[in-house]
Amino acid sequence: MSTYTNAPYHHGNLRQALLEAALIILEKEGQNGLGLRDLARAVGVSAAAPYRHFDSRAALLEALAVTGFQRFSAAMEAVASTEPAQPMAAMGKTYVLFALDNANLFRLMFSPELKRDNRPGLRMAADAAFDTLRQAVGGDQRSGRIKALAAWAKVHGLAILLLDGQIALRAGEDTEALIAEIIGGL
Amino acid sequence: MSTYTNAPYHHGNLRQALLEAALIILEKEGQNGLGLRDLARAVGVSAAAPYRHFDSRAALLEALAVTGFQRFSAAMEAVASTEPAQPMAAMGKTYVLFALDNANLFRLMFSPELKRDNRPGLRMAADAAFDTLRQAVGGDQRSGRIKALAAWAKVHGLAILLLDGQIALRAGEDTEALIAEIIGGL
Numbered sequence: 042m043s044t045y046t047n048a049p050y051h052h053g054n055l056r057q058a059l060l061e062a063a064l065i066i067l068e069k070e071g072q073n074g075l076g077l078r079d080l081a082r083a084v085g086v087s088a089a090a091p092y093r094h095f096d097s098r099a100a101l102l103e104a105l106a107v108t109g110f111q112r113f114s115a116a117m118e119a120v121a122s123t124e125p126a127q128p129m130a131a132m133g134k135t136y137v138l139f140a141l142d143n144a145n146l147f148r149l150m151f152s153p154e155l156k157r158d159n160r161p162g163l164r165m166a167a168d169a170a171f172d173t174l175r176q177a178v179g180g181d182q183r184s185g186r187i188k189a190l191a192a193w194a195k196v197h198g199l200a201i202l203l204l205d206g207q208i209a210l211r212a213g214e215d216t217e218a219l220i221a222e223i224i225g226g227l
Numbered sequence: 228m229s230t231y232t233n234a235p236y237h238h239g240n241l242r243q244a245l246l247e248a249a250l251i252i253l254e255k256e257g258q259n260g261l262g263l264r265d266l267a268r269a270v271g272v273s274a275a276a277p278y279r280h281f282d283s284r285a286a287l288l289e290a291l292a293v294t295g296f297q298r299f300s301a302a303m304e305a306v307a308s309t310e311p312a313q314p315m316a317a318m319g320k321t322y323v324l325f326a327l328d329n330a331n332l333f334r335l336m337f338s339p340e341l342k343r344d345n346r347p348g349l350r351m352a353a354d355a356a357f358d359t360l361r362q363a364v365g366g367d368q369r370s371g372r373i374k375a376l377a378a379w380a381k382v383h384g385l386a387i388l389l390l391d392g393q394i395a396l397r398a399g400e401d402t403e404a405l406i407a408e409i410i411g412g413l
Contacts, residue, residue, distance in 0.1 A: 198384025
């Protein structure tokens with residue numbers, strides 16, 4: 042019996058515990074392994090308990106994507122401030138490595154299905170991530186937007202091509218070094 | 228009754244007719260609408276006839292992806308020779324517009340599932356498309372490869388972000404003009 046069963050969660054804690062467990066399941070098994078019932082079992086609560094926090098599987102997926110974007114933005118902001126000489130290159134590398142380290146989460150964050158639902162929480166979290174990039178680029182409203190979109194396209198494309206196995210590494214080639222070279226100065 | 232039924236195809240023609248019909252079905256209905264039986268019906272031949280050319284659905288999908296890469300390479304080569312002053316920018320724009328005009332085919336061409344099968348025919352067609360880009364970049368073996376990968380990442384990322392609805396156009400913004408601006412000089 043799970044130790045959780047006799048120690049009921051404060052609602053806030055249960056939500057967090059469910060999200061953490063869901064992130065692990067998502068990375069291990071992909072989206073198909075992620076049902077609210079499986080999640081309840083993994084955390085050791087009743088099958089009904091997750092519904093207090095997520096009224097549907099779609100709501101859980103959205104919350105995971107929001108959490109993903111928050112961590113993603115935080116990672117990019119952190120590296121931009123520790124590498125002020127080349128913030129764009131540092132952020133770009135962080136972008137691609139985040140995608141490789143959290144492949145299923147990254148695909149979920151950018152899934153067209155979730156995007157189509159157009160939920161305000163997800164839209165805000167995604168916009169905040171883009172704004173992090175937009176701030177680092179500088180420039181006026183028009184040219185800054187174009188530069189930020191160009192940088193985004195490059196790092197997103199590199200992430201997807203690597204995730205999809207389209208870029209084959211040569212003998213002796215190191216992924217991180219190759220990413221840094223391809224990103225260049227951005 | 229289809230006019231095809233009384234005019235049996237020469238094998239070569241049937242293969243081509245099946246591919247053309249499959250490309251239309253793929254774009255209209257997506258991969259799920261693409262069965263060998265549906266295809267036989269669409270072309271007006273017996274259910275067994277497609278098997279003379281494609282021994283499985285996977286073989287049909289691979290042939291479609293190969294055809295896609297051949298047309299893709301041809302389109303990029305054509306534009307590179309008609310715009311010799313800025314071949315990379317012209318090829319980049321062609322890359323992204325091909326993706327937008329043939330969304331399901333483009334996704335199939337770059338699907339990780341097909342890539343994982345690692346069939347020689349598809350690998351050769353995909354490599355030829357990359358080589359078209361690689362030739363246009365010039366440079367020595369090492370720096371040329373990095374430049375070509377960087378250009379590929381940028382146009383592939385832009386294509387995917389547009390296909391997935393991640394880049395929202397502003398009021399009055401034109402997709403083609405925005406693509407040209409983002410691609411810039413490459």
